[in-house]
Amino acid sequence: MGIRAGWHGEEAATVTRRRGRLARGDGSGGPPGRYGLLLILLIGGYVLSAFVSSTWINIAQLGVFVVTGLLTLRSSNLPRRRAQAIAAVLLTGSAVAGGLAIARPNADAVAAANVWTGVLLLVTVAVIVKRILSFSTVTGQSIFGAISAYLIVGFMFAAFYAAFAQLDGGHFFTGGRPGNSETFQYFSFTTLTTLGYGDFTAAANNGRAIAVIEALTGQVFLATLVARLVAAFRGPRIPAGSPGPGAGPGRSAPGSSGSGGAGATAAGRRPPARWRAPAGARPGRRPRWRRPPPGRRA
Numbered sequence: 001m002g003i004r005a006g007w008h009g010e011e012a013a014t015v016t017r018r019r020g021r022l023a024r025g026d027g028s029g030g031p032p033g034r035y036g037l038l039l040i041l042l043i044g045g046y047v048l049s050a051f052v053s054s055t056w057i058n059i060a061q062l063g064v065f066v067v068t069g070l071l072t073l074r075s076s077n078l079p080r081r082r083a084q085a086i087a088a089v090l091l092t093g094s095a096v097a098g099g100l101a102i103a104r105p106n107a108d109a110v111a112a113a114n115v116w117t118g119v120l121l122l123v124t125v126a127v128i129v130k131r132i133l134s135f136s137t138v139t140g141q142s143i144f145g146a147i148s149a150y151l152i153v154g155f156m157f158a159a160f161y162a163a164f165a166q167l168d169g170g171h172f173f174t175g176g177r178p179g180n181s182e183t184f185q186y187f188s189f190t191t192l193t194t195l196g197y198g199d200f201t202a203a204a205n206n207g208r209a210i211a212v213i214e215a216l217t218g219q220v221f222l223a224t225l226v227a228r229l230v231a232a233f234r235g236p237r238i239p240a241g242s243p244g245p246g247a248g249p250g251r252s253a254p255g256s257s258g259s260g261g262a263g264a265t266a267a268g269r270r271p272p273a274r275w276r277a278p279a280g281a282r283p284g285r286r287p288r289w290r291r292p293p294p295g296r297r298a
Contacts, residue, residue, distance in 0.1 A: 034074070034141075035075065035141050035142075035145035035148055036140070036141065036144045037071065038068060038071050038072065038144070038145070038148045039144045039147055039148045039151075041064060041067060041068055041071070042064075042068065042148055042151045042152065043151075044064070045061055045064040045065070045068075046151070046155075046185065048060065048061070048064075049061055049181045049182060050185070057181055058110075058113070058114075058181055059102065061117075061155075061181065062094060062097070062098055062117055063094075063098075065094075065117060065120055065121060065124075065155070066091065066094045066120070068124060068152070069090050069120055069121075069123065069124045070087055070090070072124050072128055072131075073086060073087050073127065076127050076131050077131060077134060078127070090123075093116055094116065094120065096116075097112060097113040097116040097117070098113065100112060100113060101113040107166045107167065107169070107170075108166075110162075110166050111163045111166035111167050112163075114162040114163035114166065115159070115160070115163045117159040118156050118157075118159035121152050121153075121155055121156035121159065122156055124152055125149050125153055125156065128145050128148060128152070129149055129225065131145065132145045132146060132149070132225070132228075132229075133228060138229050143229070146229065149221075149225075150192075150218075150221065150222075153192060153214075153217060153218065153221060154188045154192045155185065155188070157188045157191070157192065157210065157214045157217075158181070158184040158185040158187070158188035158189075159184075160210060161184045161187065161188060161202075161210065162179070162181065162184050164204075164206055164210070165179045165184070168204060171203065171204075172184075172202060172207055173187075173201060173203060174203040177200060183200060186200065187200045187202075187211075188214065191214045191215050191218075192214055192215070192217070193218060194215055194219065
C-alpha cells in the first residue's frame with residue numbers, strides 16, 4: 001500500500017508539472033522566453049538611432065542586434081549544440097563586419113556590414129516565429145515575441161536599403177535626399193506598415209522592388225501570425241469521446257444516453273457495465289478488491 005501510494009503521488013506531481021507548463025503557454029517544454037526584454041532592447045535601439053546622429057551609430061546598432069540574436073537563441077527550443085554553433089557564427093560574422101566597417105570605411109565594407117546585419121536579423125525573425133508557433137496558448141511572452149519579430153523585420157529591410165544605397169554611390173531616394181540610418185529606418189517602417197507618406201521614395205528599380213516586397217511581407221506577417229495567435233487563444237480542443245464541459249459524475253456526454261444510448265450504439269461500442277454491489281454488502285462502503293486465484297480469469 002505504501003509503494004502504491006508513493007507511485008500515485010509521483011504520478012500526480014508529474015501531471016501537475018505538465019499542467020503548469022501548459023498554463024504558462026509552453027507546450028513544447030523548455031524556457032518560455034524573454035521576449036519582453038527583447039522588445040525593450042529593440043525599442044531602445046530604434047530610439048538611439050532616431051535621436052543620435054553620429055558615425056558610430058551603425059556599429060552600436062549592430063551590437064544591439066547581436067545581443068538580440070543571442071537572447072533569441074537563448075529563448076528558443078533548439079538543441080544546445082546547434083544553438084551554440086549558430087551563436088558562434090553570429091558573433092564571428094558580426095565581429096568581422098564591424099571590424100571592416102571601422103578599419104576600412106569605404107562603400108564596399110559598409111555595404112557588406114549592412115548585408116550581414118540584414119542576414120542576422122532574418123535568422124532572428126525565423127527563430128522567434130518558430131518559437132511562437134510552438135506555444136500551445138497565447139501568453140504575454142508570445143505577444144511580446146510577435147511585436148519584436150515585426151520590429152526586427154523593419155530593421156532588416158532598413159539594413160538592406162542601406163546596402164543598396166552604398167552600392168549605388170550613396171543615391172537611394174529621389175530628389176537627392178540624404179540616406180542615413182534615420183531615413184532608412186523611417187522609410188522601412190512606413191513601408192512595412194503601408195503608411196506611405198510619400199516624402200521619401202526609392203529612386204532606382206531595385207529599391208522599389210525591395211519596398212514592394214517589404215510591404216507584402218508586412219501584410220502577410222500580420223495576417224498569418226495574428227490568425228495563429230487568435231486560433232491559439234480559443235484554448236485547447238476537447239478530444240473526441242471525452243465528456244463535455246457540463247458532464248459530471250452522474251451525467252453523460254452530449255450525444256449519448258445512459259447505459260444503452262443511441263450514441264454508444266451508433267459508434268459500435270458496447271456501453272460500460274455498471275458496478276453492482278454484491279448481496280449483503282453494507283450501503284456506502286466500497287468492498288475491498290481481491291486478487292483472483294491462479295487459473296481463473298479476472
